[in-house]
Amino acid sequence: MDTPPAYQKCINPKCSATFGCEEVLFQCPTCGDLLDICYDWNTVALPKTLADFAGRWAKRNERLDFSGVWRFRELLDFCPDRCKVSIGEGQTLLQQNGALAAELGMNPDGLFLQYEGMNPSGSFKDNGMTAAFSHARMVGATASACASTGNTSASMALYAHSGGLKATVFIGQGKIAFGKLSQAMDYGAQTIQIEGDFDDCMRQVQDVCRQLKIYLVNSLNPFRLEGQKTIMYRIIEQLGWEAPDWIIVPGGNLGNSSAFGKAFMELQTLGLIDRVPRLAVINAVGANTLTELYHDKKLRWNNGHTDNDAIKAYYDGLDAAGFRPHTVASAIEISRPVNLKKCLRALEVCNGVVLAVTDEEILDAKAQIGKTGLGCEPASAATIAGLKHLLAEGTIGKDQRVACVLTGHPLKDPNATVDYHSQMQRPFSNPPMHAANDLDKIIALIK
Ligand SMILES: *Cc1c(COP(=O)(O)O)cnc(C)c1O
Ligand SMILES: [Zn+2]
DSSP: OOSOSEEEEESOTTTOOEEETTSOOSSOTTTOOOEEEEEOGGGSOOOSSTHHHHGGGGOTTSHHHHSTTGGGGGGGOOSOGGGOOOSSTTOOEEEEOHHHHHHTTSOTTSEEEEEGGGSTTSBTHHHHHHHHHHHHHHTTOOEEEEEESSHHHHHHHHHHHHHTOEEEEEEOTTOSOHHHHHHHHHTTOEEEEOSSOHHHHHHHHHHHHHHHTOEEOSTTSHHHHHHHTHHHHHHHHHTTSOOOSEEEEEOSSSHHHHHHHHHHHHHHHTTOOSOOOEEEEEEETTBOHHHIIIIISOOOOGGGOOOHHHHHHHHHHHHHTTOOOOOSOGGGOOSSOTTHHHHHHHHHHTTOEEEEEOHHHHHHHHHHHHHHSSOOOHHHHHHHHHHHHHHHTTSSOTTSOEEEEEOBOGGGOHHHHHHHHHOTTSTTOOOOOOOOSOHHHHHHHOO
């Protein structure tokens, strides 16, 4: 079919304006709120069960079937197949990690780590970027841009040059892990470092894109979030099409958590799953807007009637205090998360919880993920750090099944890893040993 049965819709129930998918908007032109991609499911040829999707996995020669995003294409049917861009994203692994489960005092069968670092650019962002660039191709865009703490720029730069688009990256000052910056440069993106932080970049890039008609690929872009839904499809696929009890995800701009909630909302509407998992969104203490608004201000989705005044008052307070977010987990060092409202919706759909963890907790958890599994970057380790809290307070039971989304590859931020392991006093540090160039002395050191 060549006319996709999808449209854009404002999430504000007082507005609910709708727009065609050929329009490049990113925000509702009527009221300024976020946009969703909605589907007329009656016109989509959906498989009868989710298991029908798995058959495509084996067809490595079929470009769209091989993609871990597009083999679920009926669930994100917003553009014709000829526009779909793919470079083999979503070939990721859900690892059952008994060793880490045991360290955390959990049932050894109960802990699963979803390694999104296995994507082409090394982070989950590729799931979204393949969808955004497919939409960009559908609307004939020739240039793309993003504000980034690093991984969005790496992913955008890769997809842009694969699709023949120009790419411009906005990064904050001194706030980017070198693995990520090196990718943006290597993949040929124009990189502009702004005197400010991520939130400043986010504001500038929106105006730049509007004025120059450049295609914006931040998670404000609702098409990007459609691709990120597939992370959830792959998790439940590897669990035999059954939802785990919990999904845990780090919270930055809150695109992932929003996409996950939408994925489960739709699967439930379509009768393709029996049960929705609970969702835990983990902030860093130094960038904890969601946590503060959720707990202190009791901010809720409230059927779309979210208390905008409370959000504005909170941000005014941040401005008045000259607040700058700070955390070693640079990917979630964001104090004005653009998808805040959609995340609140996801928390409602998934009976979610929110909490913040310290940098020490993040780095200890990261070392534990590294020594028992494939490793991850700091932001991803917020999941395990958060899980420890949720186990300790009894919110998550020791015999429950928990899937943590490890959002980025360990080599994204090698400095954080080397710094941690060089400090002898950290609980899991593993520093290199020094030896004289002498066989006996070297042998004496081997443990
Ligand atoms: C972008 C990113 C996040 C934050 O995800 P949001 O969808 O913005 O909340 C977390 N971890 C890593 C590694 C990222 O690149
Ligand atoms: Zn609107």
